[in-house]
Amino acid sequence: MSTQTLFNVAVVGSTGAVGEQILKLLAERDFPIKSLKLLSSARSAGTKIAFKGQDITVEEAKPESFAGVDIALFSAGGDVSKALIPHAIEHGTVCIDNTNAYRMDPGTPLVVPEVNIDKVNEHKGVIANPNCSTIQMVAALKPLYDRFGISRIIVSTYQAVSGAGAKAINEMLRQSREVLEGNDPNPDILPVGSLPVKHQIAFNAIPQIDKFQENGFTLEEMKMIRETKKIMNDESLEVTATCVRIPVVYGHSESVYVELKQDFDLSEVKKLLAEAPGIELQDDPDNQVYPLATDAAGKNEVFVGRVRRDLSNPRALNLWIVSDNLLKGAAWNAVQIAEHIANTRK
């Protein structure tokens, strides 16, 4: 007979769009939980959330909340992570952080399990979950990186509004109704809640996700550039990104041009992708099969299609990569890391 180690788990940001998916996955995956603590801002404290048939009352997240907690999953924004994770670490909690707070910290592993799960063991109390648009791209490119090497990536994204939270989903759906009824869409949230200018997202494409940096790139674009290099552990990798919000609810799509370091056979590329863990190849142009955001929504996999050799550079590939930004792009990647920690602690 085997005995299973059980863990005291906390979910910080449990009432948010990602927190909700984390709880769903912890239940579905039957994560070995001894106790589950649901934490949030003071505003949401007192809310009751059902988990495996039991109602759990959400508590306000405080520095002392982490006493006795083995594993905490954070998705309540960078400021909350920065404020609370140092206290959680003092309590001996292993933190899996879904925000931007620790991702580029040299001492913090930035982990996509299909790419660099070995890095988890180097953690000093916190493991960072990468940005949604980065995760699906590196997961899809890893088998090609390992086999052929990659010198350059040029990516343009088609990102869902759920990446900006539940309020942005409501905003996009509300605006869509207004426009369909001939009314003014009255933009209120996107592109960036904390910035003064708002743009219509319904029936539009907004080339701004997060704030602009001095170099003319947005923070989202810089996340893709920096995080890809860190996860691939290759500072020589050249990455360019243009990040765009489009009126899709769930599922980021990416048009990716990638230069390989070696000649390749297209059928081998497809075979590598088809066999890679966590990847599903959807590539049958004759039958109009390629990844679609609406098909990827609700699934944990990263879907890859439109795989074709570049016409001007025979060592380059073009790909269309789609995944549910709340699942593989956030909650599922975090739960995968939590499962790895649980398995290696047994």
Added chain:
Amino acid sequence: MSTQTLFNVAVVGSTGAVGEQILKLLAERDFPIKSLKLLSSARSAGTKIAFKGQDITVEEAKPESFAGVDIALFSAGGDVSKALIPHAIEHGTVCIDNTNAYRMDPGTPLVVPEVNIDKVNEHKGVIANPNCSTIQMVAALKPLYDRFGISRIIVSTYQAVSGAGAKAINEMLRQSREVLEGNDPNPDILPVGSLPVKHQIAFNAIPQIDKFQENGFTLEEMKMIRETKKIMNDESLEVTATCVRIPVVYGHSESVYVELKQDFDLSEVKKLLAEAPGIELQDDPDNQVYPLATDAAGKNEVFVGRVRRDLSNPRALNLWIVSDNLLKGAAWNAVQIAEHIANTRK
């Protein structure tokens, strides 16, 4: 006193989405018309269309329709152009063709007035209007090509449903209503009317515009690749395209990576774009100003923003190029060509 030469003009496909815009522009621009003939398929013949306060009855387009016609603007599909343009040429009509029928014909000029208006004079009866997604890109890149040279372009598009005609607009709006009401969207038209598989366009991104070719690229992507080289008159220009349909009604957006042949100063690039004919620079990240499809709709200009130097290749630029696909991408480009012909015949 000056006398103005007046022309007998025909519009073929006058009841379509592009035909409608052509008529609007001919009226707005006060095109020097002696007589205006509205032509269409047998199905639409008999329809009455108002032009400058007069109702004109649409006639079925036939080979003999072009007797006495000086200038004909075609936008009724490639098959109609192939069937009728040879007859129109026999009648001495100068044809401006908005379809794919003659674009890559070596003897036919492919014209974007801001780029190669001089080619109009080489016509042998037909001048081809390029594909919508090509026109806006080459118009924006021309000033950079002339000043610095361009070696490579990698473009990902975010294309409006109006590019697939009025039926596709209705389809997208209908599907949006269905999804908002919790019903099945029942895809019926897109991505390609004549192909068996249909995909949801509402709240989705479809990486297929037109049919797939044997090389894995779609015809739309190949149009962008081939037409760009022909219009720029530079077969050495390397072009890669990924064309994607998104739920926008009017206005194609493009994420464009472009490698220049010389070092450049970013402020000079912006100055060249700001001063170029037909281009409007919208590039003020601090104030969240960049081109948006909803702003470009209904306007003739090509809007350019997000102008930034690439981080991994200092000789490369990233741009966001937006224009109304029915106007500069089709009707306005055709009317510009017609105006040039009218002006040079005086």
